[in-house]
Amino acid sequence: MVSATALRRLGGLQLALVSLVILAPVAWMVLSSFKPSAEVTAYPPTLWFTPTLDNYRQLFSSTPFARYTLNSLVVAAGSTLIGLGFGVPAAFAVSWRRMMWPALVTLAARMAPGTLYLLPWYLMFRWLGLIGSYWALILTHAAITLPIVIWVLLPFFDAVPHSVLESAQVDGCSVPRTLWRIALPLVVPGLVVSAILAFIFSWNYFLFALVLSNSDTKTLIAASFNFIGEGATYWGALMAAATLIALPPLLLAFAVQRRLVAGLAVGAVKG
Amino acid sequence: MKLWLTALALAAALGSAHAQDFNWRKDAGTTITFLSSNHPWANSVLKYKDEFTKLTGITVKVDTYQEQQMRQRLMTVMNANSDEVDLFMSLPSREGAQFAKAGWYANLEPFITKDVSKDYDFGDFSKGLVAAETHGSLVSGIPLNIEGPVLYYRKDIFKKCGVTPPKSLDDLLSVAKKIKACDPSITPFVSRGLKGALPYTFSVFLHNMGGSYMTAQRKSDLCSAAGKAALTLYATLLRDYGPPGVVNYNFYQISSLYRDGKAAMAFESSNELKSVMEGGARLNDTGVMLLPPGPGGSHPTVIGWGISVSAHSKHKEAAWYFVQWATSPAMQARLALMGIAPPRASVANDPSYRKWIDAEPVRREWIDAIDQANATGTSEVGYPIVANIASRDYIGQAVDDLLLGQKPVQQACAEADRELDALIAKD
């Protein structure tokens, strides 16, 4: 097998190319955010330049960035907690009882275009008196995070041997107690992955926040549309905003990358 | 009680009750919400909002979106008859008739006549802009600026290439041609190519060619000789002399391109002056003029944004106080110095404003163009029907069909006319 080494080298080369394609656009965005405004639109593009923080300065002086970040954090954290609160017991029950319908029902929310929900949800939250509060956003985002939590956790619960659960039953453990004391400690990696994914997808979602939030609760993502608006015609500042918004999900994902990848893999095999 | 009667008698005697009785602090303690567009006017006036709170005791919450997202949010809020928004910005030339029929605007007429400070002077506003805000007995909003598309051009490039500012629409094309030959690195001409946005700039081409959107018999008329000529000229200018990808261009790409020195001519809103001049690179080499006249004469477009009170607001009076404060002669005089062309005659003649204008030659040309537009212009952008917004899409479609070379002009205009006739019939 002479060609095996050659083949491996070829594979390595191709993987390097894949890495480049993934990395280059993000690197370009970050690079552009440090360019002086005149150079962002230069053609051909400049690769060597004196980096500046002007774009970031302009961004922070023109928008209450910290406030929007806080709003995004509250909404993403709140909807992740609700997603976990409802999703963990559901995933446990679905896995143990082998009944898929609860998992499918929670997925139904994802079948319709997000735009379908805008008008009716506004009406609903108005009746509930929740317009203008974080709750409107937290609950709508929970509709997104809930199926993520359930579907990511399912294979982890599936991997828990039923004999363990049954012996707990025999010992007189109630079902909620079995979940809490026996099963949960065994699926901690799954909990971490589902919580992180739920948080990220809530953080990233913009459509609901565009119409359901107000000046007090507007999320960073919804506010970012303003950067393309009148008076804000600076690509550099736009790239700076994009870079900052992308940072939290990227950092979170990197922090748990090993588990995240393993979690996706488990889901694929069992799901 | 006695005091009140005395006041009433006194007021009656003076004959102008409101002016004497007017009390800015009547709604102190109220909080109102303003749904605003990310527009130079809003960004400027809102810098002073603390002064309003100090004057009236009313707190203003501001919810700012880009224009398109603002309308999406407004639509959601108003569909629920919600009082969440008390005030909003609106473009009467675009959505006025539709929003008025939907009952979204509170009628400001009673406030203007009865609940107004004595220095307000409603009669001072541009007549055309007030007319655009009037729907029968409904006054839907107060004009907050005046704007229209103007031609920004680079004097230095013109000089280098030996061309003079175009005197006619034909001339515009030959100037673009000469610049392209003289300096291939520069974009000769740029304007809006984005379907829904381009009727604002295209309308001037149509009107100057001698065309109009509708015939007297309420038939769509894009296939008239003038209509076809306007479509062809506009599309040719953008296709052959515009930047690559111009079909997606809206005001911000245009301002950005021109500001960075990459375009010789930009036909864009007068409102973009501030944006174009940011950084100061274009301050000394830019001239401003109206689009040159065509076979049909000169019919510049002139419109204004307005600020309206929501029909569902629970604090209409407090909201009106903000409108009044924000569009008062004193405030508009201050905003004028920040490049917001004032919709009031008195402000236009204000000495400090004139001084500001005289400080830079380009401002002189800029305000002359706006004044001329105000005196002779039309506010017709798209079809004068309730479904004006939808009509703009068909106009844009016809232009882009040509711009992209997808259809010959006869087919493009005929298809648009057919769709537009159906739209008019539903009006």
Added chain:
Amino acid sequence: MSTTAGPSGSLTALALPAVVFTLLMIAFPFAYTLWLSFQSYTLGSSEHFAGAGNYLQLLNDPLFWNGIRITLVLYVLSLGLQLGLGTYIAVLLHGSKRFADVLRSLLISPFVLPPVVVGMMWLVILDPAIGAANWILQIAGLPRSDWLASPRWVIPTVALIDSWQWTPFVALIVLGGLQSLPPSVYEAAQIDGASRTGTFWRVTFPLLLPSIVTAAVLRSVDLLRFFDIIYITTQGGPNDASNTLNIYGFRQGFEFFNIGYASAIMITLSTIVLGAVLAMSYARRRAQW
């Protein structure tokens, strides 16, 4: 593993909150939109019952069919790219121990980025006048492209953007499938002297199919409702060339205020997605054994 299903009553009770919450959130929106879809309701004109009027109008609306066509083209292009490239990358990764660690962290980055950021980023890169994409084409001696501003290329370009973001996701799922295959499968094949490609198609691929179908189902739900990237970059343009069904419905409702008609489009789209998902989960069950 035992097959007993546990204490059914209390387990159903545990699943109930999630189900009730979801139903509370979606029941009214669906009912409301369904009701609106039978109304003639355009802002500024009187609202009245229209029966199936909106749906009949859909059948004669060239833009509706345009939307269906664009949605399907975009769907097939994107899904094909993502499944094909994703599987390929997964196989490459599986064969290379050295790169696996570095690449794993790279592979998760695109799909955790907010769509808004992805849209803005590509908008700058693909700008026909100043973008880096055309610069690279120029260096390579290729003609420049108008990318998102070209009616011909806009859909392939959007498919490329989406595939940039989601191919790595597919690759990770398929990689998971690969890693769960027992090594004995390969050894047996290699002793047989089968070629590498032969082994892949005859042995590995059929075993991977469930993972690939899982990835396909997950991507289908998003691709059929394609919205985010187009909303941020082209809004359906140039001239309706990227006007997917979802974008079309959105613009009818929120730009032209034809609320009844927009509702009919959204209901139709939801039905299409639901149908596709049901069909695929059926196929998935068949593919498994």
